[in-house]
Amino acid sequence: MLTHFQYKKLYANTEIPGWxxxxYFNKQKFHGIYHQNGQIEWTSQIPSAEDEIRLIEQIHELMLFHVYDH
Known part of the structure; x- marks a missing residue:
């Protein structure tokens, strides 16, 4: 399970999407860019293929809740 999830707008102009x-996941910190189409561009180490699938699902749920549903 991922913990300490944080997001911040990628651009100062709030009309341009991107975050x-x-x-943290398994005691390692991960960074990335979440694009409007749901693609994640990792800017830190890339999680293992198995972990990446689970993490992407969890990140999508968090972004839907925090960014799109509030």
Missing amino acids: NISF
């Missing part, structure tokens, strides 16, 4: 994200 910097960071979180």
Whole structure:
């Protein structure tokens, strides 16, 4: 499970979508860019293929809740 999830707008102009994200998973910190289409561009180490699938699902849920549903 990922913890300490944080997101911040990528651009100062709020009309342009994109977010910097960071979180911890298995005691390692990960960073990435969450694009409007749901694609994640990792800016830190890339999680293992198995972990990445689970993490992407969790990140999508968090972004839907925090950014799109509030």
